[in-house]
Amino acid sequence: xxxxxxxxxxxxxxxxxxxxxxxxxxxxxxxxxxxxxxxxxxxxxxxxxxxxxxxxxxxxxxxxxxxxxxxxxxxxxxxxxxxxxxxxxxxxxxxxxxxxxxxxxxxxxxxxxxxxxxxxxxxxxxxxxxxxxxxxxxxxxxxxxxxxxxxxxxxxxxxxxxxxxxxxxxxxxxxxxxxxxxxxxxxxxxxxxxxxxx
Amino acid sequence: xxxxxxxxxxxxxxxxxxxxxxxxxxxxxxxxxxxxxxxxxxxxxxxxxxxxxxxxxxxxxxxxxxxxxxxxxxxxxxxxxxxxxxxxxxxxxxxxxxxxxxxxxxxxxxxxxxxxxxxxxxxxxxxxxxxxxxxxxxxxxxxxxxxxxxxxxxxxxxxxxxxxxxxxxxxxxxxxxxxxxxxxxxxxxxxxxxxxxx
DNA sequence: TCGATTATGGACTGAACGGTACATAATTGG
DNA sequence: CCAATTATGTACCGTTCAGTCCATAATCGA
Numbered sequence: 001x002x003x004x005x006x007x008x009x010x011x012x013x014x015x016x017x018x019x020x021x022x023x024x025x026x027x028x029x030x031x032x033x034x035x036x037x038x039x040x041x042x043x044x045x046x047x048x049x050x051x052x053x054x055x056x057x058x059x060x061x062x063x064x065x066x067x068x069x070x071x072x073x074x075x076x077x078x079x080x081x082x083x084x085x086x087x088x089x090x091x092x093x094x095x096x097x098x099x100x101x102x103x104x105x106x107x108x109x110x111x112x113x114x115x116x117x118x119x120x121x122x123x124x125x126x127x128x129x130x131x132x133x134x135x136x137x138x139x140x141x142x143x144x145x146x147x148x149x150x151x152x153x154x155x156x157x158x159x160x161x162x163x164x165x166x167x168x169x170x171x172x173x174x175x176x177x178x179x180x181x182x183x184x185x186x187x188x189x190x191x192x193x194x195x196x197x198x
Numbered sequence: 199x200x201x202x203x204x205x206x207x208x209x210x211x212x213x214x215x216x217x218x219x220x221x222x223x224x225x226x227x228x229x230x231x232x233x234x235x236x237x238x239x240x241x242x243x244x245x246x247x248x249x250x251x252x253x254x255x256x257x258x259x260x261x262x263x264x265x266x267x268x269x270x271x272x273x274x275x276x277x278x279x280x281x282x283x284x285x286x287x288x289x290x291x292x293x294x295x296x297x298x299x300x301x302x303x304x305x306x307x308x309x310x311x312x313x314x315x316x317x318x319x320x321x322x323x324x325x326x327x328x329x330x331x332x333x334x335x336x337x338x339x340x341x342x343x344x345x346x347x348x349x350x351x352x353x354x355x356x357x358x359x360x361x362x363x364x365x366x367x368x369x370x371x372x373x374x375x376x377x378x379x380x381x382x383x384x385x386x387x388x389x390x391x392x393x394x395x396x
Numbered sequence: 397t398c399g400a401t402t403a404t405g406g407a408c409t410g411a412a413c414g415g416t417a418c419a420t421a422a423t424t425g426g
Numbered sequence: 427c428c429a430a431t432t433a434t435g436t437a438c439c440g441t442t443c444a445g446t447c448c449a450t451a452a453t454c455g456a
Contacts, residue, residue: 152389175310
């Protein structure tokens with residue numbers, strides 16, 4: 001009864017990745033539909049047909065980025081040592097912020113901090129930072145209880161300060177700061193909150 | 199011999215302030231000439247005649263912002279106590295990042311980290327962060343020599359880490375974080391690098 | 397009061413924008 | 427091989443963009 005449709009000539013996830021990269025590099029307003037057409041290789045009509053209008057494409061790209069970053073926070077609880085877990089989390093975020101190729105920094109930060117991005121960007125950024133902060137709070141509490149971290153300052157305060165530092169990492173990475181300097185910053189911070197021999 | 203021209207009906211600095219606020223709130227691409235016309239109250243022709251095209255207006259706004267921020271870094275050397283000076287600098291930057299009214303965060307960070315801003319923005323941001331970093335390095339060195347700061351970590355590394363944290367302050371302020379939480383973050387950091395009783 | 401000069405307001409221009417319409421191509425069940 | 431359905435490419439639409447033009451207004455020396 002029902003006919004069979006012509007199949008798509010592209011992989012949706014791949015297209016979404018290219019769209020994400022383009023939005024990440026040039027921002028929401030700095031990316032035109034023609035830019036997306038050029039980056040994905042699709043035709044205009046196919047782009048609209050498959051992913052919707054510009055704001056919807058952007059929302060899908062946000063979702064995809066969030067899915068990527070969600071995996072990072074998952075690995076925190078694996079390590080029995082809170083210090084090692086914190087170090088691993090911080091180093092992983094630095095590595096993600098300054099890849100060998102591709103846009104630097106944090107997509108959500110860059111779009112939310114910049115000009116007029118759709119609400120989806122700010123909402124996703126707020127939720128991401130909230131999750132990051134909660135993970136850090138749990139981690140620092142664990143480190144204080146185990147004696148790995150200095151107990152002279154409030155655990156939650158230290159965790160929130162770490163969350164702020166990580167926003168700075170993403171921002172400076174975006175601005176082109178060398179990866180080595182970002183690493184130095186987090187190692188210095190680690191030395192301050194969790195001195196090995198104490 | 200020479201005739202006398204019709205006088206301007208506006209104050210150039212005031213117009214520049216309004217333009218700066220508009221760019222700060224909506225970004226470079228998110229601000230149209232009509233937005234600037236509405237914000238300044240000037241006519242199109244007057245705007246172009248007095249300040250030049252969009253990129254030039256933006257450049258002037260950047261200059262004006264830099265002039266404002268330059269004053270902040272000047273006050274660092276006044277205080278004989280390095281700890282007090284650092285505390286004052288950090289608190290001042292937090293206050294500037296979360297004003298009672300007007301755009302939040304750092305204008306240069308927001309434009310440089312976001313999408314496609316003119317090169318003037320990125321250059322000014324790079325110079326600003328460089329100046330901030332040098333001021334922090336001098337300050338932390340002074341604090342270590344006087345014994346006010348912990349000497350267990352390298353002074354320059356601590357200073358650079360502080361610079362990164364301040365970028366995070368500006369970014370999270372922009373994202374709407376309450377001023378009290380930003381203050382808590384820097385007080386926590388101060389407690390870590392410069393414990394009063396040590 | 398006239399003339400030289402600059403400021404102002406409004407209309408205008410060509411280009412780029414986001415989004416759509418439509419004809420055509422590709423697919424498989426019948 | 428036809429019908430039904432979706433994908434694709436192209437041309438197109440109305441809007442907004444940055445920037446310009448031009449007629450007019452305002453100023454003060456001569």
